[in-house]
Amino acid sequence: xxxxxxxRIYAGICDGDKGVxxxxxxxxxxxxxxxxALLERxxxxxxxxxxxxxxxxxxxxxxxxxxxxxxxxxxxxLRVGIIAIDPSSPFSQGAVLGDRVRMRGVxxxxxxxxxxxxxxGFLGGLSRSTADVVKILDGAGMDVIVIETVGVGQSEVAVCxxxxxxxxxxxxxxxxxxxxxxxxxxxxxxxxxxNKCDVIGAENTVRQLRQMLAIRRxxxxxxxxxxxxxxxxxxNALVPEGVTDVVRSVDEHRHYLRSSGLxxxxxxxxxxxxxxxxxxxxxxxxxxxxxxxxxxxDTLLPRVISxxxxxxxxxxxxxxxxxxxxxxxxxxx
Amino acid sequence: MASHTIRVLxxxxxxxxxxxxxxxLATKLRDAGMEVIYLNFLEPVEVVDTAIxxxxxxxxxxxxxEGHVAVLEAVTSQLQTRGHRRVxxxxxxxxxxxxxxxxxxxxxxxxxxxxxxxxxxIQFIHDHVPARV
Numbered sequence: 001x002x003x004x005x006x007x008r009i010y011a012g013i014c015d016g017d018k019g020v021x022x023x024x025x026x027x028x029x030x031x032x033x034x035x036x037a038l039l040e041r042x043x044x045x046x047x048x049x050x051x052x053x054x055x056x057x058x059x060x061x062x063x064x065x066x067x068x069x070x071x072x073x074x075x076x077x078l079r080v081g082i083i084a085i086d087p088s089s090p091f092s093q094g095a096v097l098g099d100r101v102r103m104r105g106v107x108x109x110x111x112x113x114x115x116x117x118x119x120x121g122f123l124g125g126l127s128r129s130t131a132d133v134v135k136i137l138d139g140a141g142m143d144v145i146v147i148e149t150v151g152v153g154q155s156e157v158a159v160c161x162x163x164x165x166x167x168x169x170x171x172x173x174x175x176x177x178x179x180x181x182x183x184x185x186x187x188x189x190x191x192x193x194x195n196k197c198d199v200i201g202a203e204n205t206v207r208q209l210r211q212m213l214a215i216r217r218x219x220x221x222x223x224x225x226x227x228x229x230x231x232x233x234x235x236n237a238l239v240p241e242g243v244t245d246v247v248r249s250v251d252e253h254r255h256y257l258r259s260s261g262l263x264x265x266x267x268x269x270x271x272x273x274x275x276x277x278x279x280x281x282x283x284x285x286x287x288x289x290x291x292x293x294x295x296x297x298d299t300l301l302p303r304v305i306s307x308x309x310x311x312x313x314x315x316x317x318x319x320x321x322x323x324x325x326x327x328x329x330x331x332x333x
Numbered sequence: 334m335a336s337h338t339i340r341v342l343x344x345x346x347x348x349x350x351x352x353x354x355x356x357x358l359a360t361k362l363r364d365a366g367m368e369v370i371y372l373n374f375l376e377p378v379e380v381v382d383t384a385i386x387x388x389x390x391x392x393x394x395x396x397x398x399e400g401h402v403a404v405l406e407a408v409t410s411q412l413q414t415r416g417h418r419r420v421x422x423x424x425x426x427x428x429x430x431x432x433x434x435x436x437x438x439x440x441x442x443x444x445x446x447x448x449x450x451x452x453x454x455i456q457f458i459h460d461h462v463p464a465r466v
Contacts, residue, residue, distance in 0.1 A: 022386050030465075089363060092366045
């Protein structure tokens with residue numbers, strides 16, 4: 001694979017060619033050595049799409065809800081990208097990706113692209129490549145991109161670092177009101193949905209969440225209440241029932257972000273998070289390799305063992321090695 | 334470059350309830366380190382649409398009733414006409430002896446009837462999965 005091949009893939013993505021989009025996603029998923037070049041080419045053409053996270057516990061009905069939401073978007077003439085993530089096995093690294101089975105209503109439609117991803121050991125409800133897959137779908141001209149997280153517990157909240165709008169799907173009877181006081185998942189919702197609202201106990205759950213939201217809305221001294229009033233919606237996605245309200249709320253949230261200037265704030269947060277992740281997972285490991293291969297490492301090590309220097313002292317001295325190799329550094333300048 | 338994880342699309346060829354076999358296989362392929370896109374039942378055009386979007390290496394179709402020859406014919410011909418890169422197509426389930434030769438002739442590389450071992454299917458996939466560039 002070379003530069004002309006990257007150009008071909010880039011052009012195919014811009015044309016919305018599904019086969020090429022799919023191939024590009026595999027490249028970033030596999031961390032192919034040409035993936036970075038492709039993403040560099042693509043990045044200036046991204047930033048248009050409204051990215052929506054759908055998260056909640058396993059079996060809450062996220063995929064079914066996504067199917068119904070997407071069905072409405074299609075009738076509105078929107079182009080829809082869906083990224084559906086399921087967990088990889090901690091033992092075999094294999095996975096069964098079963099979200100798409102609920103999305104037959106929109107699968108195969110001209111303006112819908114669905115991709116199932118395994119999280120490949122990445123924590124927080126997403127996969128390592130999710131941010132890059134979003135870029136590919138964005139570059140392919142999707143108006144809305146849904147990220148359906150793995151089924152999550154209380155603390156997997158990475159999706160709020162990637163999405164403009166987060167929909168938390170709760171199920172009835174998942175505990176009492178104390179659960180609603182806890183930090184984590186329930187804090188990241190821009191829109192709340194209680195799905196399976198036909199089951200006994202659903203009203204109780206809705207009431208608990210309503211109280212939680214009321215408590216949050218009550219201003220304390222010095223608080224500046226948000227202008228966004230988090231909607232609490234009831235759905236029965238199988239019927240489907242209540243889904244148009246979800247679509248409306250998601251769109252209203254986009255308008256809210258745009259009109260309040262918070263869109264730019266969220267964009268800054270998204271980029272900051274992504275750069276931090278790249279620094280941690282890409283730059284630091286490469287720096288560590290360079291540090292270890294440097295003569296300095298071998299010179300300092302015995303002095304630390306003999307207690308002449310402390311480990312912290314050695315680390316600080318190693319930190320003075322340029323992060324990027326000097327020939328590379330010249331190129332960058 | 335990191336290595337590629339084999340992706341497999343698994344589904345039944347007709348809308349019926351005999352899904353124990355395909356669920357069994359899905360679990361075993363998962364345990365063999367593959368990523369299985371699991372679907373209940375798809376029309377041939379849906380199989381091909383899904384295989385393209387998911388960029389799978391393998392399509393595995395399960396049939397416990399009649400009709401698999403026609404379905405596989407549609408799937409293999411559409412894979413060819415839509416110019417998709419080479420995908421390994423397998424069929425399993427209740428496949429009569431006399432169907433094997435016609436299936437192979439249309440490009441179904443692996444036919445796994447009753448009594449097949451999952452370990453053989455896994456080995457077959459590893460031996461025949463098309464290489465990635």
